[in-house]
Amino acid sequence: MTPVTVIVEGLATDAQLPDGGGPFPAILIRTPYDRRRHHAELRGWARNGFAALAQDVRGRHASTGEWHPYENEAADGASTARWIRQQPWSDGRLVAVGASYAAHCALVLTLNAPEDARPDAVIAAVPALGAAETAREPSGVERLLARAGWWAAHGDRHDSSEDVLGKALAADPGLFAHLPLSELPRRLGRSLPSWPGLWRHRERGRFCSRAEHAGVPLLAVGGHHDHFTEDTVTLWRGWGGPSARLLMGPWGHRLVATPGPDAWPAHRIGLGELYARWARRALTGDLASGHGGAVGLGGSPLWVAADTEGEPRTQHLRALHGTSFTADPERPVSSEELTVSTDGTPDRCLLVTPPLPRPLDVLGTTEVALRATADTPSADWVARLVAISPAGTAERLAVGAVRRTDPPGQDAEFTVVLGRMARRLPAGTRLRLEIAGHHFPAHARNPHTGDDPVTATRLLASRREVDPQAVALRLPVLRTRPAPTDPVQEILR
Structure with a gap:
């Protein structure tokens, strides 16, 4: 059966009701990615006894108004929630559901809407918490590639065009090298007036600070290979509702549809x-x-x-190359290549562990402590951890970046957080740690002048010194084999 389309205060909404007379609890999905993509999902919810609704957010697809990401979702969601509760098929109970930006919509309805409009429970998968959280690492370093791809596909337009950035990169592989980055829309041939404003959002954490006051149950779902992993875990930990559940698998942003290279059949969940x-x-x-x-x-x-x-365990590292190196934004370390050349002027510091004598279970936050020097007034420090298998293949495990403004030439001691890992590393694996000044184009290049990387037009090379004796790779290692659990039972407990 095809869902019925209704217009709720200018917002196109598709509704699928279960068989029977009702009334029913309701599911609400608010999305900028086209409500029609959720028809199969709506039918699934209806088979389980829920009235299921998917809605195009303001200014997207069949909904009227202007599209301003992250601005109108609490108010529009509240209007829709009130409308649902007034329908004869509604029993008044409502669950807000969404993934990525749709999870943002579900969460702001839960945390920001007036009390009479708030849902009774929320499911937030790979949540895009807000503009600052999606655009920047916790340290402030700009997530260039992911945001450029999203804005090119969805920003400042009524519909979506998923291949805009791919076509532009095929025509100009050096697209991101042109300065300033604020003029990227012109090089894409698109009008994106909201692009420069995205980077003015710098303060992270406001959203999660409100989560401690939540009054409803939460199911937070994420993937170890998703760029919102840390936000998903932070949301779950800080949730103040009566119940909070976390489901985190070795998946990418599309969860079970994008399993990571370390996923096993046991990680397939319906x-x-x-x-x-x-x-x-x-x-x-x-x-x-x-x-x-x-x-x-x-x-x-x-x-x-x-x-x-x-428990944190420091791994022994041997310096191979580049304890003195040049971080040159004209020739930045690639975020897309794991091959490392040891010829010519070093562009990163390279360290490696001995082969692991036995399997290692790593679960928690990984960190790298450094003592290092840069000769420029601003410097990004990127730490990338790579697993080298006994067969010699390389796999990225984790990346972290911090931005420092230490006096040029002065030693500084600091920590780079690489984020959460949940991984069993086989015996014989060697861990390669790279310390660099860039991770491009995943992250914007620091110009080393002190100027904003988004508006900078001038680049400087930066000489770096790393004290290899002071480098400490701290892995959260399980001392004993972990007790297995059933994920379904844990979520439904």
């Missing part, structure tokens, strides 16, 4: 059925209180309890 079962228990108050959930340990078939954390 998310739709699990969401429906969780929502039913959330609405009937049958979830245990507190924080719980499950994390898939990549490289193994195991799921472990979400609060499982390894």
